[in-house]
Structures are given as structure tokens and as C-alpha cells.
Amino acid sequence: MIILGSQSPRRQYLMGKYITTNFAVVVPNIDESSSYSLKPIKAVRDIAYRKGQDLLSKVEEDTIITADTIVVLGKEILGKPKDVEDARRILTKLSGKTHTVITAYYINHKGKEILHEEISYVRFNYLTPQIIDKYIQTGSPMDKAGAYGLQDNNDFNLVKGVRGSINNVIGFPIERIIKDLKKMGVIAK
Numbered sequence: 001m002i003i004l005g006s007q008s009p010r011r012q013y014l015m016g017k018y019i020t021t022n023f024a025v026v027v028p029n030i031d032e033s034s035s036y037s038l039k040p041i042k043a044v045r046d047i048a049y050r051k052g053q054d055l056l057s058k059v060e061e062d063t064i065i066t067a068d069t070i071v072v073l074g075k076e077i078l079g080k081p082k083d084v085e086d087a088r089r090i091l092t093k094l095s096g097k098t099h100t101v102i103t104a105y106y107i108n109h110k111g112k113e114i115l116h117e118e119i120s121y122v123r124f125n126y127l128t129p130q131i132i133d134k135y136i137q138t139g140s141p142m143d144k145a146g147a148y149g150l151q152d153n154n155d156f157n158l159v160k161g162v163r164g165s166i167n168n169v170i171g172f173p174i175e176r177i178i179k180d181l182k183k184m185g186v187i188a189k
Helices: 009-018 033-037 040-056 084-094 129-137 150-156 166-170 174-183
Strands: 002-005 023-025 063-073 076-078 098-109 112-124 159-163
Touching: 002 009, 002 040, 009 023, 009 166, 009 174, 033 040, 040 063, 040 098, 040 112, 063 084, 076 084, 084 129, 098 166, 098 174, 112 166, 112 174, 129 150, 150 159, 150 166
Parallel strands: 002 023, 002 063
Antiparallel strands: 063 076, 063 098, 098 112, 112 159
């Protein structure tokens, strides 16, 4: 059985849809804040790796997968908003600009490790304060890096375009993860 180290419903959905429904969820317990002083790619890789190490100390399964996603605008890492005002600040910053979404994932299969990152670029539409407030009222931005979810785009027209993996923007670059799981012999080729 595969252990997915994520409480994200989006990662769990993608795992079940594209890899296997035979997986269990165990949520890692690490302090992510210490990684945010690193450069963005190093930060997200560090978090995904430390989540994996935390799981290895808790479970005996053959395969574990952990991941972390960050949104970067310029050199600033935009994590999950602390509160409504922070969500408003983040969405206002992203409005009309292109930002980077980086997801790092860690796989450990019988002691063999893979740690990769995937990068996508997201162009935001210009958002009025009214749209931002209406979106925040749904509660959806509060548990997402960058205070938004691509899956909310149909209702709020936040995103103008994506260059790179759309699943990466959702938080789980499934195409690349599947390739690595096949390479490791976890799933059939």
C-alpha cells in the first residue's frame, strides 16, 4: 500500500483518480516555517523531504509520497494566508501578474528516494476588490498556497492562463509522479 503524506483533498483526489485507490493518508507533522528562509526551490524541496522523513519514522509501508506547493511572486514566497486580511493582500498582489507555482514531491520506495520539483507559471486576470472579497467569503482561499485554487477558476475567473502542468498548480504534478513511480517499480509500466 502507498502512504500519501497529505491532508490536501486535491492531492488525495488526484492520487485516487490517476494512481491507485489503494492508499492511506498519514499527515506529517513538521514545522514548515523554518524552510521559508531558504530560496523558493530549496524551501519547497526541504519541506517535501522533511515531510517524508517524518512519515518514515511513523509507518512501515513500502512506499510513501509527500509533497509541498508554494506560490512565488518575484522573490516572495506566498504561503497559505494567515487570515482574511492576509488572503486579501495576497490576491491583490497576484492580480494582473504572472507568478510561479513550485511543487516538490518526495517518494521513498523500499529505501530508494526521489525528490523532484515541478514548476508552472500562472498569469492572473486583474481582480477587482469586489471579486477578491466575494472569493474570500467562500473560505476557499484560506487553506491554499497563494490564497487561491485553480479549481475555483470557473466560478471566479482568477486565472488567465497556465504554462506548465495544471495538476502542478493544483498541488500534485501527477504526470511526473507517475513516471517516477513506474521507474521505481511501484506501479506497472
